[in-house]
Every structure is written in structure tokens, then in C-alpha cells.
Amino acid sequence: MIERRTTVPSEAAQLWVLTQFLQEFWSAAHLPPAQALPFELALEEVFMNVVLHGTTAGALCEVEVSMALTSDGLTMTIEDEGPGFDPLSLPPPDVTASLADRRVGGLGVFLVRQMMDSVSYERVAGRNQLRMSKRLTG
Amino acid sequence: MNVRLETLALTTLVIPEGRLDFSAAAGFEKQLEQVLAGAGTAPARVIIDCAALEYVSSAGLRVFLRALRASQRAGISFALCALKPPIQEVFDLSGFSRIITVYQDRATALAHQPQARA
Numbered sequence: 434m435i436e437r438r439t440t441v442p443s444e445a446a447q448l449w450v451l452t453q454f455l456q457e458f459w460s461a462a463h464l465p466p467a468q469a470l471p472f473e474l475a476l477e478e479v480f481m482n483v484v485l486h487g488t489t490a491g492a493l494c495e496v497e498v499s500m501a502l503t504s505d506g507l508t509m510t511i512e513d514e515g516p517g518f519d520p521l522s523l524p525p526p527d528v529t530a531s532l533a534d535r536r537v538g539g540l541g542v543f544l545v546r547q548m549m550d551s552v553s554y555e556r557v558a559g560r561n562q563l564r565m566s567k568r569l570t571g
Numbered sequence: 572m573n574v575r576l577e578t579l580a581l582t583t584l585v586i587p588e589g590r591l592d593f594s595a596a597a598g599f600e601k602q603l604e605q606v607l608a609g610a611g612t613a614p615a616r617v618i619i620d621c622a623a624l625e626y627v628s629s630a631g632l633r634v635f636l637r638a639l640r641a642s643q644r645a646g647i648s649f650a651l652c653a654l655k656p657p658i659q660e661v662f663d664l665s666g667f668s669r670i671i672t673v674y675q676d677r678a679t680a681l682a683h684q685p686q687a688r689a
Contacts, residue, residue: 448594470626470657477628481593528666532643535636540665541629547664 435462438499443484443513451476451498458500464507468569471548472509475565478541479511479520487515487561506550506568512560519554520563521546574602581615582681588623591631599631603638607645616648618680627658632665639671652680 439454441447455476459469480496488494494514501508525546526539546552549565556562572595577584583606591599606617619635635651642649652674654662662668674680 445593448592452590452592467657470661473626474628474661477592477630481630528664529669530666532636532639532670535666535670537629537633537636540632544629544661544664548660 435502436500437461438497440495440497442493443480443487443496443515444493445481445484447496448477448480448484451480454498455500462502464502464569465571468571471567472507472565474541475509475545475549476511478545479563479565482520482541483511483513483515483561487513487518506566508564508566510562510564512557512562514560517556518561519556521552521554572599574599576606579681583609583617584620584677585617586620586623590626591624591634592626592628593630596630596634600634600637603634604641607638607641607647616650617642618674618677619649619651620653620677620680621651621655621658622653622677624655624658627661629665632661632667635667635671650674650680650683652677 437454437458439451441450452473455469455473459466476498483494483496497512499510520542523539523542525543526536527534528543530536545565548567550567552563552565554561554563572587572589572591575586575588577586585603585606587599589595639649650672653676654673662671662673674683
């Protein structure tokens with residue numbers, strides 16, 4: 434089992450720090466680069482949701498990201514101290530809508546659910562905890 | 572993300588290189604607006620060659636959606652080409668493959684004549 438964790442404040446400028454963290458984990462664990470995108474996307478979508486909607490305007494909270502690689506696959510857990518919010522409660526977007534009716538709201542979370550094998554939300558000790566797992570192949 | 576532009580007759584090729592994430596989205600949207608504005612003379616078509624695009628998130632998809640709408644308003648043909656497999660998957664899952672024309676590679680995109688618009 435390989436584990437890594439990091440904590441950043443909920444600011445958009447920290448996205449690259451988290452991207453670096455994930456990329457370093459990926460190469461340290463010798464994972465196939467072609468399978469990184471679902472985790473990179475999940476990290477960005479969930480983190481940016483916290484940044485943009487997770488706190489009252491102007492306030493920051495801590496966001497903790499942890500990675501755990503086991504024989505069952507890779508699990509990424511993202512926790513924040515913002516007000517309780519279950520992103521999985523968002524209605525899915527209509528991905529069959531025509532161009533004129535197409536909306537992008539909710540698309541990020543929808544993509545995360547589609548690309549991961551499992552996604553679960555829990556409110557634990559005053560923190561939002563989103564856990565995402567996917568089996569890697571090859 | 573770096574963006575290169577190439578012009579072939581009435582076609583403008585936009586070549587984004589790297590990661591189209593939240594941080595890159597606003598700048599890329601501005602560049603596409605400038606391309607579509609075409610310095611006063613609308614080009615007949617815009618092709619986004621994604622051969623060197625490594626990553627796209629929903630923030631990037633939003634930019635493509637807005638650019639497609641703007642190009643339709645301006646009567647400019649708009650297409651993408653050469654999506655890498657992980658990015659193609661994002662387009663398929665999001666349903667964007669159905670609303671944005673995506674060609675397999677640049678040669679195929681260039682071989683298609685811009686569609687006439689009523």
C-alpha cells in the first residue's frame with residue numbers, strides 16, 4: 434500500500450499544487466500515465482467546487498487530499514471543513530440535450546461519477562468527505 | 572497551456588498544447604474570441620487541433636461550448652480534431668461528441684468543406 438496526503442487552502446491558485454501532488458504520486462507509484470486523467474479530472478472538479486461554492490464569499494477552508502494505492506485499485510479522498518454539502522445530491526445534467534439547451538452546470542460531478550468505479554460522500558466530524566475509487570488496468 | 576495559431580486560406584487552426592484546466596480556461600476563451608472575431612474579417616472556419624492537448628476538465632468543455640455557440644452566431648464553421656483517447660472519453664461521456672463536430676485528425680478535418688449555413 435502506498436499512501437500520500439496533502440493539505441491546501443481553498444483558493445483557485447492552489448489547483449496547480451494539487452495537480453503537482455497527484456502527478457508526483459503517479460510517478461512515485463509507477464502508475465500508467467494514460468490512466469491519470471480520471472483522477473486529475475476528479476481532483477480538479479471536486480476541489481474547484483469547494484473553492485467556488487464551498488464557503489461563504491471571501492472565506493477559506495482547508496482541503497485535504499489523500500491517495501491510497503492498494504491491490505484493489507486507487508482511492509482518492511478529498512475532505513474539507515466547509516458547510517455540509519453532498520455533491521452527489523446534484524441532479525445529473527441532460528447529456529443528450531441539443532446545443533441550444535446544453536448546460537454545463539453539474540457536468541463536473543457527473544463526469545467524476547462516470548469515470549470512477551465508486552464515489553461516496555460522508556459528513557464526518559464536521560468535514561465533507563468524498564471518496565473516489567477506481568481499479569487501474571495493466 | 573500554450574496556444575499556437577496557423578492560417579490556411581480561410582481556415583484558422585488553433586493548436587492548444589498542454590492542460591486545459593480551470594486555470595487555463597479563461598485565457599483560452601479569450602484567445603478563441605479573438606480568433607472568431609478574426610480582426611474584423613470572419614474566417615470561414617476554425618479547427619481546434621487537439622493533438623497536443625493532454626487534459627480537459629468541465630471548465631475546458633465550457634469554453635468549447637461557448638466558442639461553438641459564438642461561431643454559429645458568426646456563421647463560422649467550428650470543429651475539433653485529433654482528440655487523445657482519454658480526452659475523447661470525456662467528450663463521449665459528457666455528450667459533447669454529439670454537439671461538436673470532431674474529426675479523427677487534421678487531414679480529415681481539412682478535407683471536409685465548411686458546411687454552408689442558411
